[in-house]
Amino acid sequence: MNFTFAAHLRTGLREGFSSPLAAALSLLTGGLIAAIAWVSIRWLLLEAVWPWQEADACRETAGLCWPFLTEKVRLILFGTYPYDLQARPAAVSVMLCLLAILTCRQMVGKPPRLNAGQLAAIWVLVIGLSFVLMGGGVFGLQAVDPVRWNGLPILLILSIVAVALAFPLGVLLTLARVQTSHPILALLASSYVEITRGVPMLTVLFVGIFVLPLTLPAGVSISPVMATLVALVFFHASYFAEDIRGGLLSLPAGQGEAANSLGMTYWQATRLVVLPQAIRRSLPSLVNSLIGAYKDTSLVVVVGIHDLTATARMSFGxxxxxxxxxxxxxxxxxxxxxxxxxxxxxxxxxxxxxxS
Incomplete structure (x- = not known):
């Protein structure tokens, strides 16, 4: 291990100082990194005001103010959710994080190993329980208006649930677009994907918040959180569909033909042969879209939903x-x-x- 590190270090130094220009750039970069590190150390450690110190000391120094974080951390994490009920959004946050970690471990083959049915059942249970805990009104839980669902729980609900529902929808859109038996269906799927990818996410959010409720029957209402969730699902599905389509188009035609020669039906060949390979080839772009979808969830603040960035702004208000x-x-x-x-x-x- 030490030998490998030393070898990489020698290689980096040799390449970094291979010419006068490379040496100058290396020294400039090193100096910039050192300056940032020094400023960070001063702010984090040397000039910080620690939790056991008086909060007034924060006004006399430019370092990290721990008294602010200890006082406002619950506001940042849970926003205006009723203070005495914040154990519920905390439990939802922990459950969703554990669910995401469990799913990621399953994807890379790490224990505990569950089959698809067991994992799907856990997803349904956790998502349903999350909405029950956040909203209340059943099982003796005090009801909480969705307007007060703020901070980390709403970020996790919107991002994790939206991605979980958008991915299978994206797969169906891809299959509808690449099949040739029903040209009208392929045209509709193609039009949907291209139109959705051609408009800003904020436009889709505004449609979900202000237009979707107008399309519902009289007497039927939808909360802003659910409307936003629907908008995010249909928006992200188009990006997942395009990622998977790229993987499908990169497959040799012989894969599907070989499956057909074995007597497989279209759905058997797609499920067992074609789609797994296409998803495997699409992994880099799928992960990129997943991370983008997770970060872009912060845009919901524009339509009045207070995610983690909005509650952070509340804290120093x-x-x-x-x-x-x-x-x-x-x-x-x-x-x-x-x-x-x-x-x-x-x-x-x-x-x-x-x-491998």
Whole structure:
């Protein structure tokens, strides 16, 4: 291990100083990294105000203000959800995170190993329980208006549930688009994908929030959260469909022909032979779309839903803490960085597994 690291270090130094221009750029980059590291160390450690210190000390230093985070962390995580009921959104957040980790581990073949039916049952149970805990009104739970579903739980609900429903819809759109038996169906699927990918996500969100309720029958209403979820599902499905279509088009025609020669039906060949290979070839673009869908969920703040970035802004809206926006956004940024880094790592491992 040490030998490998030393070899990589020698190679990097040799390439970094292979010419005067490369040496100058290396020194400039190293100096910039050192300056950023020094500023970060000062802010995080040397000039920080620790949780056991008085909050007034934050006004006398430019370092990290831990008293702000300890006082406002629940507001950042759960927003205006009733304070005495915040154990419920905390449980929802933990369940959804564990569900996402479990699914990722299943994808890369790590224990606990479950079959598709067991994993689907867990998904249905966790999603249903999440909405029950957040909304209440049943089983003796106090009802909470969806308008007060804020922060981390709403981010996880909108992103995880939207992706879970958008992916199979994207697969169906792909199959409808590439089949040749029903040209009208292929044209409709193609038109849907191209139109949806050709409009901004905000447009789709506004349609979901303001237009979708108008199309419902009289006396039927839909909450802003559910309307936004529907919009996200149909929007992300078009991107997943295009990713999978690229994988399908890259497959040799002989794969489907070989399946047909074995007497397989269209659906058997698609499910057992063609689609698994297409998804495997689409993994890099699928992971990219997944991470983009997860991060883009923050745009829901534009339509009045307070996700994690919006509750972070609430936290320093208090005049007493108006100078601590950096702490709030660093906490949110750290969450997104860690979660996206985990998804990227899973994507790389999937790609290695498929290549081996």
């Amino acid at each position: 208090d005049p007493e803490w108006r100078d601590n926006a950096l702490e709030a956004y660093v906490l949110v940024g750290l969450w997104f960085f860690l979660s996206c880094a985990y998804l990227s790592g899973i994507g790389r491992q999937l790609h290695r597994n498929s290549a």
